[in-house]
């Protein structure tokens with residue numbers, strides 16, 4: 001065995017045993033997954049691989065099932081499997097099927113899909129399924145949970161702690177803003193009416209609005225939120241220019257129909273600066289979606305982390321966590337995290353997008369960025385997908401670190417210290433979880 005292999009074997013074994021603190025998930029509430037029929041089709045529908053099926057020509061409407069019928073589901077997806085089975089999203093799920101469902105065949109086909117689908121269905125009815133997959137198999141101590149519904153604070157703390165999703169606060173420039181969720185084919189109602197309904201506060205003046213922003217942060221921290229998160233990059237450019245409060249107030253007071261797109265952006269710019277200030281006041285690291293957006297028809301250039309640059313130097317006390325390794329802008333991210341003490345780099349989702357890219361980027365980031373500033377998360381809804389991703393990230397780390405050890409960059413002890421930092425310790429430190437756990441009666 002050559003030295004690279006030797007290092008890889010040893011490091012793999014140790015990395016597989018590291019408990020994980022997972023900086024980002026969308027895991028479905030346990031009661032929801034118990035209530036719904038989770039079969040093979042549903043797993044594909046609620047994981048990233050669906051995007052690959054659509055990209056390979058499967059009509060989006062074919063994902064809408066009027067009634068639960070595993071056979072019908074298989075008829076719809078099976079013609080496309082040979083087109084997508086090379087992608088990392090797909091391979092990662094296959095890895096999870098092997099480990100969780102004893103799926104031993106090389107590929108899915110007409111003869112074996114049904115047994116797998118039945119096993120998925122039966123397992124997801126098990127009371128202990130989440131515990132088995134997340135705790136026993138994936139060895140995840142805690143996941144930071146981003147969900148878009150207000151119930152996020154009621155989530156079962158055995159698995160997840162909540163993150164405050166701030167984007168609805170950006171739409172206060174109008175009473176009603178209709179936004180399309182392309183992947184789910186839904187129209188969502190944003191704006192002051194929705195905020196008023198959710199938070200039960202009057203919004204007659206701009207001062208009322210500022211008070212609501214504060215209330216949202218206070219409620220979140222009182223309910224155990226450990227971070228704030230924005231996915232603004234799905235809807236607009238990440239450049240938030242300084243806009244005075246009087247200008248935002250003027251826009252706030254205009255009738256909906258008279259607010260121009262430029263004014264809507266200016267209002268959002270002003271509120272985003274206020275939100276950053278609130279993250280400092282409430283001591284919440286601020287997670288930003290950057291880079292590749294999931295789904296169809298998004299504008300990649302909007303999501304470039306370089307647009308956020310003015311926030312980094314305007315707010316040195318804020319902690320900015322840039323998500324997804326900003327794929328494909330990993331090189332720029334490396335410079336930002338190196339240059340700014342308040343910029344952290346989270347490569348959640350990245351090993352799932354591509355282990356090759358994750359390895360390439362990590363090799364570079366470990367040369368350039370302090371090891372204390374890197375973290376990982378899963379970014380999945382189904383626990384099977386989380387587990388498939390955990391298998392991938394452990395392998396990615398073992399590969400990158402063993403190569404660095406074989407090249408003589410550092411020894412195995414430093415490599416293991418880095419692995420523990422990236423998979424666990426940094427998340428505890430960056431989000432101050434030890435103190436937050438002590439301060440509040442949380443179950444984790």
Ligand SMILES: [Zn+2]
Nearest residue numbers: 024026146379
């Ligand atoms: Zn996410």
